[in-house]
Amino acid sequence: MGQGRQERVSTSLAGAVGEEISASLAPVDAELARRYPGDPGTRQPVHTVYVPGDVFAADTLRSWGDRALAALDEHAPDAASFASVLGLGDELAEPVHDRVRAKLEHEPIEDLRVDFEDGYGQRPDAEEDQAAARAARLIAQAYREGTAAPYMGIRMKCMEAPVRDRGIRTLDIFLTGLMEAGGLPDGLVLTLPKVTYPEQVAAMVRLLEAFEKAHGLDAGRLGFEIQIETSQAVLAADGTATVARMIHAAEGRATGLHYGTFDYSACLGVSAAHQASDHPAADHAKAVMQVAAAGTGVRVSDGSTNVLPVGPTEQVHDAWRLHYRLTRRALARAYYQGWDMHPGHLPTRYAAVFAFYREGFQQAAARLARYADRTAGDVLDEPATAKALSGHLLRGLDCGALDTAEVTRATGLTRADLEAFAAPRRGDLTASAQ
8 A cells, every 4th residue: 555645745944944044053053062072082091190200211111010910819719719809790700710810910001190290299390301201212212113102291380370381391292202203293292280270281281382382292182181089170169060070171171070189089079098089079070071071072080099009908908898899889870980099900990890881781781783784672772872782882892892793793783883883973962863
């Protein structure tokens, strides 16, 4: 049978009405595209490791991996004992343990920051000059030799008056050293700490613009992370969310917002015994950061724990359980990155990340496969959910929790397919839902 009688379609508005509305909203369309371009679609590291500028050496990455493996050998030598400490089910014990060891052997650190701020302190200028130049030389060498972490860079001193000139000089020495050693590596990351006012972000933009012009680099080549460590960075005196204004002030150069657990907690008067990433004050700050960054392409990172897995086995196990719990908690809240301050944190960082993505793998893959085929299931997914499902799988692939072959088998989709679902162009979500 045919479709039957065609319904008569009538309209009342002249075409000029729609044209006038489109013209009036053109500035809004442009503003949306500029301010909210969406996720950049690049890999986000699962953590950032901070190493003081005077400690960083050519073997730092390998040393951290070896020390993490040694901690496993000493305190949880096999899959069963490691799973028992963390409460992993039998189905995850072997896969997580094996992947953690493989990760520590081949890519122990995903993102490393040579620290010239709190972890380095105040030194004679000549000493910091040498440390900054050495950091540039070693990082350039690591990228040339293929031994670098996917992301590497420095945390300079902040833009506050007492240390501003020192921070600018350290950054200049470091970037100039990279240029002299062959150019800026693709994985370069810069971190600006203790940002309180948007004007400090704007000053960082001017600084990077000046360096780009001095070396004939493309405008916008240099980006940076903003570290949120003060109450004023979250809530301004006029009641607005300062962090949202900071993202705007960065003029597209901001790549991340990093929560500073202990400086922020101290700023609010939280006693030392209760300063932690799961404190209500921390949850509030990160929630504001998350909302401010949503859609901008700026990623949010959790902070760290200062409870180190050192000492006798029982003490190490307690620290591991805490770190594992905090990492899993952050992942569930969509904070896909955090800080690690000690090699002993690496086993539980990767265990938490791998368990998180493997636990959600089968359901995410099945739901995405049904969505791609538009077949029925017990959950009615929308395009925005397909974006989240594919994002889960891509992050699992990037960190090593999942393998390409198993994802393709479960979904019938290539990585390019997953990326298309994870980062649709503006308007595609609405259009595809029709």
